[in-house]
Amino acid sequence: MLRLFEVIGxxxxxxxxxxxxxxLLIFSAISLLPGDFAQAVLGQSATEDTxxxxxxxxxxxxxxxxxxxxxxxxxxxxxxxxxFSGRNSSGFDLSRPVLEIMAPKLRNxxxxxxxxxxxxxxxALILGLLTALFxxxxxxxxxxxxxxxxxxxxxxxxxxxxxxxxxxxxxTIANVKPDMGVFERxxxxxxxxxxxxxxxxxxxxxxxxxxxxxxxxxxxIEMARLSGASQAEIIFRxxxxxxxxxxxxxxxFNLAYxxxxxxxxxxxxxxxxxxxxxxxxxxxxxxxxxxxxxLIFAATYILLNLLADLIGILTNPRLLHPR
Amino acid sequence: xxxxxxxxxxxxxxxxNICIEGFADERWHPIIKGVDLQLNRGEVLGLIGxxxxxxxxxxxxxxxxxxxxxRITAGEIWFDGQDLAQAKTREKRDIWGTRISYxxxxxxxxxxxxxxxxxxxxxxxxxxxxxxxAELRRDxxxxxDALNLPEPETxxxxxxxxxxxxxxxxxxxxxxxxxxxxxxxxxxxxxxxDVTTQVEVLASIRNIVSQFxxxxxxxxxxxxxxxxxxxxxxxxxxxxEVEQADTRTMLSDPQEDYTKSLWSVRSLEKxxxxxxxxxxxxxxxxAAYGTAKVLHDVSIKLPRGRTVAVVGESGSGKSTxxxxxxxxxxQSNGTVTFNxxxxxxxxxxxxxxxxxxxxxxxxxxxxxxxxxxxVGQIIxxxxxxxxxxxxxDQERRVIELLEMIELDASxxxxxxxxxxxxxxxxxxxxxxxxxxPDMIICDEVTxxxxxxxxxxxxxxxxxxxxxxxxxxxxxxxxxATVRAISDEIVVMWQGKVVEQGMKNEILSPPHxxxxxxxxxxxxxxxxxxxxxxxxxxxxxxxxxIKAQD
Numbered sequence: 001m002l003r004l005f006e007v008i009g010x011x012x013x014x015x016x017x018x019x020x021x022x023x024l025l026i027f028s029a030i031s032l033l034p035g036d037f038a039q040a041v042l043g044q045s046a047t048e049d050t051x052x053x054x055x056x057x058x059x060x061x062x063x064x065x066x067x068x069x070x071x072x073x074x075x076x077x078x079x080x081x082x083x084f085s086g087r088n089s090s091g092f093d094l095s096r097p098v099l100e101i102m103a104p105k106l107r108n109x110x111x112x113x114x115x116x117x118x119x120x121x122x123x124a125l126i127l128g129l130l131t132a133l134f135x136x137x138x139x140x141x142x143x144x145x146x147x148x149x150x151x152x153x154x155x156x157x158x159x160x161x162x163x164x165x166x167x168x169x170x171x172t173i174a175n176v177k178p179d180m181g182v183f184e185r186x187x188x189x190x191x192x193x194x195x196x197x198x199x200x201x202x203x204x205x206x207x208x209x210x211x212x213x214x215x216x217x218x219x220x221i222e223m224a225r226l227s228g229a230s231q232a233e234i235i236f237r238x239x240x241x242x243x244x245x246x247x248x249x250x251x252x253f254n255l256a257y258x259x260x261x262x263x264x265x266x267x268x269x270x271x272x273x274x275x276x277x278x279x280x281x282x283x284x285x286x287x288x289x290x291x292x293x294x295l296i297f298a299a300t301y302i303l304l305n306l307l308a309d310l311i312g313i314l315t316n317p318r319l320l321h322p323r
Numbered sequence: 324x325x326x327x328x329x330x331x332x333x334x335x336x337x338x339x340n341i342c343i344e345g346f347a348d349e350r351w352h353p354i355i356k357g358v359d360l361q362l363n364r365g366e367v368l369g370l371i372g373x374x375x376x377x378x379x380x381x382x383x384x385x386x387x388x389x390x391x392x393x394r395i396t397a398g399e400i401w402f403d404g405q406d407l408a409q410a411k412t413r414e415k416r417d418i419w420g421t422r423i424s425y426x427x428x429x430x431x432x433x434x435x436x437x438x439x440x441x442x443x444x445x446x447x448x449x450x451x452x453x454x455x456x457a458e459l460r461r462d463x464x465x466x467x468d469a470l471n472l473p474e475p476e477t478x479x480x481x482x483x484x485x486x487x488x489x490x491x492x493x494x495x496x497x498x499x500x501x502x503x504x505x506x507x508x509x510x511x512x513x514x515x516x517d518v519t520t521q522v523e524v525l526a527s528i529r530n531i532v533s534q535f536x537x538x539x540x541x542x543x544x545x546x547x548x549x550x551x552x553x554x555x556x557x558x559x560x561x562x563x564e565v566e567q568a569d570t571r572t573m574l575s576d577p578q579e580d581y582t583k584s585l586w587s588v589r590s591l592e593k594x595x596x597x598x599x600x601x602x603x604x605x606x607x608x609x610a611a612y613g614t615a616k617v618l619h620d621v622s623i624k625l626p627r628g629r630t631v632a633v634v635g636e637s638g639s640g641k642s643t644x645x646x647x648x649x650x651x652x653x654q655s656n657g658t659v660t661f662n663x664x665x666x667x668x669x670x671x672x673x674x675x676x677x678x679x680x681x682x683x684x685x686x687x688x689x690x691x692x693x694x695x696x697x698v699g700q701i702i703x704x705x706x707x708x709x710x711x712x713x714x715x716d717q718e719r720r721v722i723e724l725l726e727m728i729e730l731d732a733s734x735x736x737x738x739x740x741x742x743x744x745x746x747x748x749x750x751x752x753x754x755x756x757x758x759x760p761d762m763i764i765c766d767e768v769t770x771x772x773x774x775x776x777x778x779x780x781x782x783x784x785x786x787x788x789x790x791x792x793x794x795x796x797x798x799x800x801x802x803a804t805v806r807a808i809s810d811e812i813v814v815m816w817q818g819k820v821v822e823q824g825m826k827n828e829i830l831s832p833p834h835x836x837x838x839x840x841x842x843x844x845x846x847x848x849x850x851x852x853x854x855x856x857x858x859x860x861x862x863x864x865x866x867x868i869k870a871q872d
């Protein structure tokens with residue numbers, strides 16, 4: 001048990017180190033963005049003086065390294081700074097804290113991700129098991145072909161096909177409001193959920209299928225068969241408990257994608273998610289928001305992968321019960 | 324062993340004209356070509372043959388089972404009044420694990436890593452539903468005890484990776500026995516074990532099989548093992564029966580040439596030849612993997628043009644010693660002296676000339692060659708690297724080398740996949756030879772080969788030594804191989820050298836305790852060998868055996 005905690009502690013520490021390195025990358029990448037925020041906000045007619053004053057007001061005139069440390073220290077305190085937008089040359093500061101801008105969008109994204117995961121993960125596991133069980137059957141080929149088609153088609157294309165096909169039955173604009181009830185929200189996100197499910201299910205299903213098929217060739221499965229185990233017992237009792245590690249990894253990967261990679265779907269269904277926020281903020285050079293989004297995306301990846309590793313450890317008796 | 328059962332002679336298993344095919348390269352190939360097999364209740368039948376003879380396939384067919392990609396095309400399998408060749412899978416499932424059990428070769432791979440041993444031991448009997456959970460658990464513990472497993476009360480609570488290979492093999496026997504089957508198929512159950520462990524497992528299996536009067540089919544390629552276990556022996560080759568007879572007749576008076584050739588391989592022996600001209604000397608070597616120290620103060624001398632065999636069971640540090648000599652694992656202490664000069668510990672600080680003079684041949688010829696390279700490329704590479712031979716010169720030399728290893732120029736363009744196991748190992752020998760080395764480290768080079776092929780490889784190595792004066796450091800766990808090739812012997816145990824000396828000196832008593840245990844554990848062709856050995860150990864109260872487990 002002690003060893004287990006040691007492993008988990010080590011992974012957590014590594015996660016933090018990764019996050020730190022990522023924060024450096026994000027910061028330097030954003031400082032490389034072309035264009036000048038002061039110029040973008042104040043317009044071409046602004047004088048050098050007003051531009052300089054604007055920059056010093058936001059701390060943009062400080063050296064890069066100092067700006068990085070100011071930012072990262074504040075982030076560690078939970079303060080992502082204030083948005084650049086809402087500031088102008090008139091001197092009124094209407095800007096809002098980054099967190100306040102992001103919170104509702106993040107909630108929306110997480111909601112859509114959870115709903116999609118709740119549909120897609122069980123579906124992918126069941127399909128994966130069934131295709132492994134009936135390998136090379138018509139069902140297997142059909143399921144593989146279909147999921148490959150949906151993963152190969154661009155997301156927006158799938159989304160528009162669904163809109164054409166189901167537009168009459170389900171809402172095509174997912175403009176959720178904070179005060180809506182859960183059922184109303186679910187109805188609104190039905191089409192985005194189906195689109196995303198179609199996009200991610202193939203990956204998870206094929207990994208489940210491959211992991212199970214791989215295990216079915218191992219000597220202990222033959223042994224189980226020769227001791228009279230039924231097909232269902234072989235799959236659920238003998239193969240699946242040993243297959244969780246690779247399956248968890250691919251699930252984590254796809255869940256992360258649901259948080260960080262769904263901007264196209266958000267745009268098609270005008271869903272106010274965090275992906276859309278980030279793209280908009282890049283357009284308006286709202287650096288604090290872009291940085292905060294990027295950092296949250298990175299943390300999501302790291303956290304989900306950590307969880308997948310953890311599942312891998314917890315389902316591996318070699319690590320759980322050392323000699 | 325079960326005279327009483329034989330006199331009643333009720334037939335338990337009757338396989339008639341079994342034909343099995345396997346699918347490979349887009350077509351069906353015959354694996355078993357019309358074999359008959361009868362087995363009485365309580366009788367043990369030994370099934371022997373080389374790899375590819377179809378022993379395992381026939382053994383599994385006795386259960387009405389074929390591996391995926393195989394099919395039974397003809398024949399009947401009558402087990403206690405039921406034809407398993409025609410039975411539905413569901414009907415066979417009722418018999419598998421309960422009336423016929425299977426014990427697999429690699430227990431380590433055949434236990435599910437995710438479940439506890441006790442759970443796996445009683446699973447099939449639980450399905451049978453005749454006894455309740457508590458009864459089965461108690462029975463399993465009694466079986467563990469009968470099979471001489473340590474801590475029978477609690478060993479079942481462990482996971483497969485928490486017990487040793489020999490113990491796992493016994494747990495698997497307990498698992499097979501749990502339902503009190505009429506028939507057990509033992510498929511090479513001790514092949515993956517060290518000789519010292521093998522003795523214990525063989526004794527346990529034999530006792531329990533006779534205790535419950537269970538019939539068994541015992542599959543192995545090791546004649547000496549089958550001689551201890553079986554009442555009757557059937558020899559298979561290329562999927563056909565060569566001959567069958569009761570064990571003593573078969574051993575004393577084999578009829579067929581093939582059987583006789585199997586019997587004769589073990590008699591290969593060479594006279595020892597002493598020499599003081601030291602080529603390689605390793606002195607007081609300590610080595611560790613990370614923090615785990617595996618070699619303790621190891622010193623070995625290898626004379627020029629001679630063969631030193633390093634023997635010991637797995638984990639004794641034989642291969643690690645080879646890694647130190649080649650520089651793959653730098654030692655933490657001690658020196659390696661070659662041709663009178665100290666060798667740098669690290670591979671990267673050795674000169675090309677130093678590298679050239681020490682070559683290596685591995686156990687798995689399969690994985691030691693790049694499957695995408697032709698034989699010409701494989702042997703040509705060291706010619707170019709060490710000797711700078713290119714183009715026509717290189718090709719000529721490769722063909723010379725092929726002739727030295729008793730193959731011909733037609734092999735030049737072949738890929739490793741197109742070669743047999745013995746041919747692959749010959750190519751590896753040619754590759755080592757290409758560098759014109761002073762010594763070759765042979766790491767279990769014959770362990771993965773059939774006995775007849777082994778003989779060919781050993782003769783080849785001996786011939787090359789006589790012709791070119793190459794010294795061999797021959798790592799093996801097989802005493803028959805040691806007799807056949809070595810001049811001197813080094814016995815290793817737990818990372819230490821236990822004994823070192825000329826072959827006859829080491830092989831004849833008195834021995835240190837460990838050498839004694841190792842040598843006495845090597846099965847002999849005498850059917851009474853195991854009985855005598857156990858009796859002898861009983862009277863001597865051999866404490867070493869217990870310490871080993």
